[in-house]
Amino acid sequence: MNLSEMNKEQLLKFKDDTQQLYNDFRSKGLCLNMARGNPCKEQLELSVNMLHSFDDNDFISTNGIDVRNYGLLDGIPEAKKLFSDMIGVDDDEVIIFGNSSLNAMFWTVQTAFNKGVLGNTPWSKLDKVKFLCPVPGYDRHFKVTEFFGIEMINVPMTLTGPDMDMIEKLVSEDEEIKGIWCVPQYSNPDGISYSDDTVRRFANLKPKAKDFRIFWDNAYCIHHLTENPNYILNILDEAKKAGNENLVYIFGSTSKITFPGAGVAVMGASRENVENLKKHLGISIISYDKMNQLRHVKFFGTFENMIEHMKKHMAIIAPKFKLVCDMLRKEIAPLGIGEWTEPEGGYFISFNAINGCAKRIVKLCSEAGVTLTGAGATFPYGIDKDDRNIRIAPTYPSMEDLEKAMELFIISVKLASVEKLLDDMK
Amino acid sequence: MNLSEMNKEQLLKFKDDTQQLYNDFRSKGLCLNMARGNPCKEQLELSVNMLHSFDDNDFISTNGIDVRNYGLLDGIPEAKKLFSDMIGVDDDEVIIFGNSSLNAMFWTVQTAFNKGVLGNTPWSKLDKVKFLCPVPGYDRHFKVTEFFGIEMINVPMTLTGPDMDMIEKLVSEDEEIKGIWCVPQYSNPDGISYSDDTVRRFANLKPKAKDFRIFWDNAYCIHHLTENPNYILNILDEAKKAGNENLVYIFGSTSKITFPGAGVAVMGASRENVENLKKHLGISIISYDKMNQLRHVKFFGTFENMIEHMKKHMAIIAPKFKLVCDMLRKEIAPLGIGEWTEPEGGYFISFNAINGCAKRIVKLCSEAGVTLTGAGATFPYGIDKDDRNIRIAPTYPSMEDLEKAMELFIISVKLASVEKLLDDMK
Numbered sequence: 001m002n003l004s005e006m007n008k009e010q011l012l013k014f015k016d017d018t019q020q021l022y023n024d025f026r027s028k029g030l031c032l033n034m035a036r037g038n039p040c041k042e043q044l045e046l047s048v049n050m051l052h053s054f055d056d057n058d059f060i061s062t063n064g065i066d067v068r069n070y071g072l073l074d075g076i077p078e079a080k081k082l083f084s085d086m087i088g089v090d091d092d093e094v095i096i097f098g099n100s101s102l103n104a105m106f107w108t109v110q111t112a113f114n115k116g117v118l119g120n121t122p123w124s125k126l127d128k129v130k131f132l133c134p135v136p137g138y139d140r141h142f143k144v145t146e147f148f149g150i151e152m153i154n155v156p157m158t159l160t161g162p163d164m165d166m167i168e169k170l171v172s173e174d175e176e177i178k179g180i181w182c183v184p185q186y187s188n189p190d191g192i193s194y195s196d197d198t199v200r201r202f203a204n205l206k207p208k209a210k211d212f213r214i215f216w217d218n219a220y221c222i223h224h225l226t227e228n229p230n231y232i233l234n235i236l237d238e239a240k241k242a243g244n245e246n247l248v249y250i251f252g253s254t255s256k257i258t259f260p261g262a263g264v265a266v267m268g269a270s271r272e273n274v275e276n277l278k279k280h281l282g283i284s285i286i287s288y289d290k291m292n293q294l295r296h297v298k299f300f301g302t303f304e305n306m307i308e309h310m311k312k313h314m315a316i317i318a319p320k321f322k323l324v325c326d327m328l329r330k331e332i333a334p335l336g337i338g339e340w341t342e343p344e345g346g347y348f349i350s351f352n353a354i355n356g357c358a359k360r361i362v363k364l365c366s367e368a369g370v371t372l373t374g375a376g377a378t379f380p381y382g383i384d385k386d387d388r389n390i391r392i393a394p395t396y397p398s399m400e401d402l403e404k405a406m407e408l409f410i411i412s413v414k415l416a417s418v419e420k421l422l423d424d425m426k
Numbered sequence: 427m428n429l430s431e432m433n434k435e436q437l438l439k440f441k442d443d444t445q446q447l448y449n450d451f452r453s454k455g456l457c458l459n460m461a462r463g464n465p466c467k468e469q470l471e472l473s474v475n476m477l478h479s480f481d482d483n484d485f486i487s488t489n490g491i492d493v494r495n496y497g498l499l500d501g502i503p504e505a506k507k508l509f510s511d512m513i514g515v516d517d518d519e520v521i522i523f524g525n526s527s528l529n530a531m532f533w534t535v536q537t538a539f540n541k542g543v544l545g546n547t548p549w550s551k552l553d554k555v556k557f558l559c560p561v562p563g564y565d566r567h568f569k570v571t572e573f574f575g576i577e578m579i580n581v582p583m584t585l586t587g588p589d590m591d592m593i594e595k596l597v598s599e600d601e602e603i604k605g606i607w608c609v610p611q612y613s614n615p616d617g618i619s620y621s622d623d624t625v626r627r628f629a630n631l632k633p634k635a636k637d638f639r640i641f642w643d644n645a646y647c648i649h650h651l652t653e654n655p656n657y658i659l660n661i662l663d664e665a666k667k668a669g670n671e672n673l674v675y676i677f678g679s680t681s682k683i684t685f686p687g688a689g690v691a692v693m694g695a696s697r698e699n700v701e702n703l704k705k706h707l708g709i710s711i712i713s714y715d716k717m718n719q720l721r722h723v724k725f726f727g728t729f730e731n732m733i734e735h736m737k738k739h740m741a742i743i744a745p746k747f748k749l750v751c752d753m754l755r756k757e758i759a760p761l762g763i764g765e766w767t768e769p770e771g772g773y774f775i776s777f778n779a780i781n782g783c784a785k786r787i788v789k790l791c792s793e794a795g796v797t798l799t800g801a802g803a804t805f806p807y808g809i810d811k812d813d814r815n816i817r818i819a820p821t822y823p824s825m826e827d828l829e830k831a832m833e834l835f836i837i838s839v840k841l842a843s844v845e846k847l848l849d850d851m852k
Binding site: 044054069261280287 | 462464465467470474477480482485492493494495496497524525526528529532533536540541550566569570573574681685686687688706709710711712713714715716717718
């Protein structure tokens with residue numbers, strides 16, 4: 001029975017029963033963390049052989065440079081080849097960074113502040129800088145723009161990507177809008193992949209600001225959860241067709257392919273963007289870790305092998321996503337107290353509770369030993385005005401722990417929902 | 427015979443002979459690079475066994491975290507222990523960075539611009555920010571301050587460190603002076619180690635600016651070229667004694683201990699500084715490469731072993747420094763056309779030609795196939811007003827190549843000097 005159809009007496013009974021279940025759970029003393037999209041131990045094991053990929057007598061890159069020494073600011077040629085394939089650009093349209101694409105994004109924004117974008121006024125000299133933020137979105141993106149004092153404007157997500165009508169209108173009218181955060185494939189947290197139409201509309205944007213850039217964080221470009229995945233359109237190709245090739249910065253990493261702590265991050269962009277950014281990058285570093293670049297290249301060999309490697313990840317984590325969705329479908333759907341995505345890739349399930357319940361659900365889970373991403377975290381400034389979105393990260397716990405954690409989550413959703421409905425009757 | 431004592435006829439003869447030697451050399455078609463302080467191949471080999479230091483079944487840090495996964499922004503505990511020993515701070519006074527201390531320094535300056543230092547006004551909001559720059563110094567330091575538009579003020583080096591009278595006066599009077607670049611042990615390029623008195627005077631500075639910081643780049647803290655080295659005083663200890671513990675940021679790295687491209691960088695500072703900086707750091711990165719941190723810890727075990735390891739470096743490079751100094755002593759000293767340092771550690775020999783000759787010497791070497799660090803590079807904005815300082819980096823070439831390169835260097839010094847003396851007679 002849908003909870004909204006219950007009368008007060010039924011609701012009170014439902015509340016008492018649920019409270020009892022919650023109390024029982026709390027007494028078990030769980031301690032589980034589903035706050036971040038961390039790979040689990042079995043996933044980490046998939047890449048351990050990479051540590052033995054070196055030939056101790058050969059550390060020479062294809063261009064003759066010893067990867068152990070200084071030099072090659074933008075990466076070794078063989079890493080440029082492999083990772084430009086990964087993010088869909090040519091190998092002279094790429095910069096290989098360190099172990100963190102977040103760090104690469106932070107640096108790119110910071111460089112726009114200090115030096116401007118392709119000869120335009122440094123953002124630090126402007127009265128105001130604004131970014132569009134599809135919501136819900138990735139909390140760490142929003143923290144970067146917040147750090148720099150950038151005003152963030154929410155743009156609602158749809159099933160085909162962010163609201164493009166709104167984006168086209170805003171960027172064509174407001175010169176202070178300098179960027180937008182996008183996770184185009186298996187978006188964080190919704191797991192939505194942008195439709196071809198959405199990608200083309202992005203590529204054809206005509207922003208009023210010449211230095212507007214799309215921050216295309218393709219973090220989950222090959223992180224599929226199905227056998228026959230759909231790929232999004234190549235944004236740089238489409239931007240070139242539109243005569244708009246400087247419009248986009250593409251980011252990616254192997255954080256969830258090899259090791260989150262010790263992967264390789266990469267940025268793709270037009271040659272003009274890349275050349276310009278490299279001039280600034282050279283002030284802050286001599287070179288990133290080229291040994292780790294070569295280690296990755298030797299381990300994978302080709303991009304095709306990387307795709308095969310991702311199937312091993314899928315085999316480990318797809319059942320976890322299925323478990324979460326199955327449990328929600330069984331326990332939450334009949335009650336009409338939540339909606340969620342069933343993603344075909346990425347790292348998250350986005351759950352929308354009844355308005356006004358997200359914070360309470362996260363608190364209930366926390367007090368019974370399961371840490372979730374903070375409610376509101378998926379919105380700029382941590383403000384989910386409807387207080388309804390919760391990001392579920394199912395990859396890290398074991399199947400057994402995940403089932404327990406989801407049992408608690410479901411009980412917490414029920415309890416928070418019935419509390420809210422009763423409260424609304426007052 | 428000292429060149430300055432020669433008459434015109436003698437000088438012309440000297441010039442003709444030297445020109446002939448130079449032409450012979452040029453026809454040999456050398457191609458050597460002594461521009462940067464790169465370790466040589468034999469030095470890189472010293473650390474290759476580090477690649478086999480992992481136990482494939484144990485990637486767990488002493489605090490229970492899997493180093494392959496996300497987390498631990500400021501480094502794993504065992505790396506904090508090892509590298510805090512290296513730079514002489516406690517293990518809660520340290521942040522472990524990625525592979526580049528230059529990057530850590532850049533980030534620290536950038537953070538002062540964006541967020542200010544310990545609650546003070548962000549430097550970006552100030553009309554002017556100035557840094558003191560002991561000269562000659564490290565070109566990449568100066569490039570960082572130039573990048574941020576910081577006005578650089580030259581401070582002359584003495585045999586005991588920078589001119590402390592000048593520094594004390596300037597920082598006590600001018601609130602716009604926010605920092606100073608120091609390479610306190612085996613300074614780049616002079617190879618001078620700051621005396622105890624100099625370190626104490628630094629630790630006791632009373633800057634007008636509350637947010638003045640000493641950027642203490644102890645890049646060569648254990649990079650000795652003698653069996654019984656002298657260590658500089660511990661600046662943080664001295665600053666604490668002076669009630670001045672927030673005054674200093676210490677930097678170091680293993681770039682010239684293990685691998686320049688794949689080492690570990692570290693920053694030390696007071697607990698208050700470290701806690702404050704970590705808050706900002708967490709916006710730009712989740713964690714640095716903890717696998718590389720653990721790899722280093724497993725390879726060295728203890729700081730004492732790191733010291734032993736450095737003796738192997740010394741065995742390889744000390745003969746190169748000796749060769750350079752011997753050749754200069756034999757060929758240049760009698761002519762009175764140059765002065766140089768004979769360092770007990772570090773990576774460089776600083777050569778001062780007759781005023782007005784440095785650019786010409788570097789050009790002559792370059793045209794005959796030996797690339798040196800650009801003349802002027804050791805000064806802010808690349809301006810050596812006396813045009814006399816040249817940084818010699820002897821570590822990278824083989825002994826055989828180094829001897830050839832130094833022969834050419836000496837011929838070039840002679841030729842440039844006699845050209846200058848003849849020119850002055852006009």
